Structure formats: C-alpha cells, structure tokens
Amino acid sequence: MDQGGTQHWRWTLPAGGASNDQVALDARWSALAARVGWQTEVLGTVGADALRLLTRPAGVDGAPRLLIAAGFHGEEPAGVWGLLAFFERADAALLDRLNLALLPLVNASGFRAGRRFNDWGENPNRGFSGAAASDAVAPSHEGRLLLQHAARLRALGADGVLSCHEDVKQTQHGYVYSLERASAPGAFSRALLAANARAFPVLPDGDVDGHPVRDGIVFNNYDGSFEAWMMECGVARAACVETPGQAPIGERIAAQSAMVEAFIRFPLAAS
Ligand code: NI
Numbered sequence: 001m002d003q004g005g006t007q008h009w010r011w012t013l014p015a016g017g018a019s020n021d022q023v024a025l026d027a028r029w030s031a032l033a034a035r036v037g038w039q040t041e042v043l044g045t046v047g048a049d050a051l052r053l054l055t056r057p058a059g060v061d062g063a064p065r066l067l068i069a070a071g072f073h074g075e076e077p078a079g080v081w082g083l084l085a086f087f088e089r090a091d092a093a094l095l096d097r098l099n100l101a102l103l104p105l106v107n108a109s110g111f112r113a114g115r116r117f118n119d120w121g122e123n124p125n126r127g128f129s130g131a132a133a134s135d136a137v138a139p140s141h142e143g144r145l146l147l148q149h150a151a152r153l154r155a156l157g158a159d160g161v162l163s164c165h166e167d168v169k170q171t172q173h174g175y176v177y178s179l180e181r182a183s184a185p186g187a188f189s190r191a192l193l194a195a196n197a198r199a200f201p202v203l204p205d206g207d208v209d210g211h212p213v214r215d216g217i218v219f220n221n222y223d224g225s226f227e228a229w230m231m232e233c234g235v236a237r238a239a240c241v242e243t244p245g246q247a248p249i250g251e252r253i254a255a256q257s258a259m260v261e262a263f264i265r266f267p268l269a270a271s
Helices: 022-036 077-089 108-113 141-148 150-156 187-197 226-233 249-270
Strands: 039-046 049-056 065-070 099-103 161-167 175-180 206-208 211-213 217-219 237-244
Touching: 022 039, 022 049, 022 077, 022 108, 039 141, 049 108, 049 141, 065 077, 065 150, 065 249, 077 161, 077 237, 077 249, 099 150, 141 150, 150 226, 161 226, 161 249, 175 187, 175 226, 187 217, 187 237, 187 249, 211 217, 226 237, 237 249
Parallel strands: 065 099, 065 161, 161 237, 175 217
Antiparallel strands: 039 049, 049 099, 175 237, 206 211
C-alpha cells in the first residue's frame, strides 16, 4: 500500500540533526571515503542529483562481491544512516575480505523531502522488471539509470544484494523480504531476520502489503523491486530489510547497521 507516498516524515537523529539532512549525510560519506579507501563515482544524474556508487576492492583474490543499497524510499531514513554508521566504525580487516559496492542514497529528492516517492511522484523501488512483476509499472527516474547499469550492478552484487528499507506503517515489528535460490528460506534469510529481531519483535504471520509473511520473512517475492530484479539478473541472493518506521530512530539505525553487518559476514561464514 503506497498511498503514503506523498506524506512527509522527519525525525531528529540521536546525535542531533534532521533525518533528511542530505548535506550532512554527503559530508560524512565524503570524509569516510577519503579515510578508508572507498572509490566514489557518479553513475549518472537524476534531476539535479548525482546518483553515487562507492566501491572498495578486497585485499585478497576471490573475495565475495556484495552490493548494498539504501534510500530507495525517502521516508525510510534509518537505512541510509544505518549503512553509513556501520561503515564509519567497520574494521578495515573485515572489509578487506570483501569486494564491496554501495549505493548510499538512491532517491535523493525523496530523502530531502522525507517522502517515500521522488520529485516525480514515482516509487523508485518498482518498475525494474515489467515481465515478472505482479504490479508492473514503468521504471522511475532512478530506476531507469540503474537499469542502464544492469551488467555492472549484477557483477558488483554477484554474491549478494541488500537493500535497506523501513516500513513507516509499523510501530514495533521488523521483518525481511528475502530471495534465495531455494524453495524455502535458508541461512541467509535467517541471519538477516535474527539481526533485525535483536532490536524488534518479528512481525506476526499474516499479510504485509498484500504479500504473505511467515516467521518474519516474505520469501521469493518477485515484485519488480530492485532486489528482485537483481535476482533476475543472476545474483546469488538478495534481501530487503524492514525496520518499524514509527519506532525510536536510534534503535532503527542500530538495527539497520546490525543487518548490514550480518549481510556482509554471511558469505565469510559460509565459505
Ligand atoms: Ni521501502
């Protein structure tokens, strides 16, 4: 249900500042990139906004290739800040074991407005795969740019793709959309859910946005989202994690950071 796509949401961050302050966000990413060796490039522009890709190569051959995205929906800021917070404190020795790629803020116009949709009233996390989607729509401005980079993104996320989201309709429960090459959720899905569940009780079984959720997981739901499209492109596994958007924002940011850590540790533990 996306009828809230034009509503504005804003929170005060635990350290002060507004949850939609893109100037502060960009300054922290720039400082981090310079300090820890992230390479920054501009994939293209969406309106007046640069859509940035950060990459950090592994220090060893054959390391897993992981892609993490945040900020598809502008009223879900804990994903954006949680991703940043994790990498600000991450141990370089851990990062050196992985080939990492980040899309730190996909929907910049929505983020600044604290609004789910972009400045064109589009849902940036739909329209990636018209053929398979149950609610096929045209891709957004952001989506069209990402679709142009399909081969690159598929290679960057070959061993896993994570997209950090929130559900602003939820007051206390967390859950996960996951996609695996399997008929039932496996260790990947469970690891992400467990990290979420350390902060928030798991959403009870039932229906969320028209999809069945069981044990906190909506599984193998091909809905035209970025993460489902990445699976269609051939990545090994993908997930969209959801924190409750009406819970205290500090707890949401911490949970998002914990899920980023669980995501990047998964291929290391499995190998
Ligand atoms: Ni979302």
